Amino acid sequence: MPRIDEMRYPHPIARLVATGLGIAGVLLTNNLPLLAVGVFFGVMPIMLVAGTIRPFLRFVLAVVLPIAIALLFVWGWLVGAPPGVPIGSAPIEGMAYAGVISLRLILLGGIGQLCLMTVRPGDLPATLRSIGIKGDALVIALASYALVPELRLRMEQVITARHARGLLPNRNVITRIKHFPFMLRPLFGWVLRSALQRTETWRQRGLRFDTMGNVLHVSQKHSAMVIALSLLWVSAVLFTKYV
């Protein structure tokens, strides 16, 4: 297994095209076995190779599984039929409909994760530039990526400060809910001041994004492979739909 800094990835354009084709395929098909093949023989093996299987499984277990259980309950038992069919007339088809929706969600989430989470942080500026995100849009994208952890840290600081002053008796969930609006004010005040400070800094120093991160760890082989896989997926979808 190569080290992370030695790994090479598909070109951003190939990544974008493959993602678009993958999503189009998922939205076009209602075929339950094909969607299952897409999950177990498409997305999951690629996730394993790319090293992003853990966030994917977390997404499946935390987000999709509760929805899947609710869908099975509603369409398989409560309604007992898929949409457009008289209530209680086709429980098996209702369950199949729930399965299609769940697998579609897993595939859409998985494809999104493969597209976004496999970009190395160091390659992010060059990746965004090469798909046409430049100037203001690039500043916004990179700053947003960096500011989420900073704001999270700031929120923890607000909680700690209120706790230290005796304004928060403890840190449990109920206390946090009760004090939530009061924690927001200092956070929002910081947001406004920080925006003004950043503006001033940018004006004084100027920002150069034109030379930033021009090195991309891409390989033609990987680019060709993801395009081929996505074309294979769309072909399978069209074949099962129309032939």
Added chain:
Amino acid sequence: MANKTQDQNDLTDKSVGSKVLALIPLGIALNILLGTAIHTLKMPIYMDACGTILVTLLAGWRAGVVVGVASFLLGGMLTNPVLPWFAGTQAAIALYTHFVASRGGLRTYPRIILSGIGLGVVAGVASAPVIVYLFGGITGSGPSLIVAFMLASGKSILNSVLLSGLAAEPLDKTLQLLLAVWLLRGMPRTLLQKFDSRLLATNGLTNAAYR
């Protein structure tokens, strides 16, 4: 300077405005953070459009749309991969907020509540097609119970999702609008005046007489 690059030129006041440019990423981060915090606390509201509303009020609808759409795209990367499909709802929220704020819809609390109900209707209608097609009507949140009840009573999936959205969204969106205005009213007037927002002025949020 003639040999400035395009990237440098875009950072000057003539394109987006550097204050707005600095505010947008913070609005995005605020949206993601509040949405995640509320989701983690298992509160029966979403609170994921507060940053969108605040930035719209401070910097107009274009900045609000950018914050809403980008926060859901980034949220898809950091928290929940199905969030990007609701980016259109965020754009609708920014547009509606600009519309009501430009007509003084946030000037008094009764007006805010009316505007919040309207915002809930807009958000419910905008997100209904995604919930129907992508989620089969069930998103696993509180309103899904209403959808299940309506489906069992023989209503179509689109009507069920629309009606449940119209029942649940106005409360959430009214709370978000109230929170946004409450936050803005708690900020120093001099700080808000630096953003030179017409919407804040229209709603008396930078004017001491209304505070």
